[in-house]
Amino acid sequence: MLHIAFPSFCPICGKLGEVVCPECLRSLACHAVNFCLVCGVDAPCARHPDGLSCRSVAKYGGVNRDVVHAMKYRHQHKIAFMMGQIMARATPRPDVDFLVPVPLHKGSGREYNQAELIARGASRLWGIPIKDCLRWRLRVQSQARASDPGQRFIPEGAMRGVGELEGARILLVDDVCTTGNTLLAARAALEAVGADVGGAMTWSKSSFKVADFGW
Numbered sequence: 001m002l003h004i005a006f007p008s009f010c011p012i013c014g015k016l017g018e019v020v021c022p023e024c025l026r027s028l029a030c031h032a033v034n035f036c037l038v039c040g041v042d043a044p045c046a047r048h049p050d051g052l053s054c055r056s057v058a059k060y061g062g063v064n065r066d067v068v069h070a071m072k073y074r075h076q077h078k079i080a081f082m083m084g085q086i087m088a089r090a091t092p093r094p095d096v097d098f099l100v101p102v103p104l105h106k107g108s109g110r111e112y113n114q115a116e117l118i119a120r121g122a123s124r125l126w127g128i129p130i131k132d133c134l135r136w137r138l139r140v141q142s143q144a145r146a147s148d149p150g151q152r153f154i155p156e157g158a159m160r161g162v163g164e165l166e167g168a169r170i171l172l173v174d175d176v177c178t179t180g181n182t183l184l185a186a187r188a189a190l191e192a193v194g195a196d197v198g199g200a201m202t203w204s205k206s207s208f209k210v211a212d213f214g215w
């Protein structure tokens with residue numbers, strides 16, 4: 001009955017009852033990259049030796065965009081968890097103390113944070129705990145929804161780190177990296193309270209600012 005009321009099938013193989021089946025989700029993770037969050041080129045970046053690098057496994061767009069959307073807005077918690085596990089398998093285990101998910105935007109009406117669910121999947125595989133220690137201080141437009149470059153600017157101090165973080169080594173986790181600005185704001189917030197952010201990890205990398213800004 002549930003399927004009749006809410007028809008759902010894997011968009012890749014057509015299997016009924018799945019937003020995307022585990023095998024097909026794994027097949028989307030075929031685009032592993034490690035890039036500079038400041039300019040988008042492959043890491044390590046010669047121009048930004050102090051910049052932050054980010055690993056992503058799936059190219060944004062097409063079916064993957066639909067899958068990310070379902071994971072984010074349709075309570076597909078299992079998909080988020082599986083994404084985290086797939087990312088952790090594709091990434092060298094980082095030498096950090098905590099995985100820190102990017103928080104939901106201030107005033108977001110969302111009921112769950114997909115970045116936290118993704119972090120749970122990676123946490124299970126790596127045995128690295130999650131720390132929910134980032135908060136937005138300002139109301140900022142989501143990078144994915146901000147269509148023009150002006151809207152994508154994130155003011156300094158837009159996010160803050162909470163709790164005892166002095167000396168904590170951290171890997172940031174999010175679902176999609178659009179401009180890199182959110183992850184860089186997260187790093188600034190954590191470093192301001194003494195943490196050491198070693199890198200970031202996202203399921204997808206979307207268009208990125210190289211194309212948007214011609215940097």
Ligand SMILES: [Zn+2]
Nearest residue numbers: 010013021024
């Ligand atoms: Zn499938």
Ligand SMILES: [Zn+2]
Nearest residue numbers: 036039045048
């Ligand atoms: Zn760079």
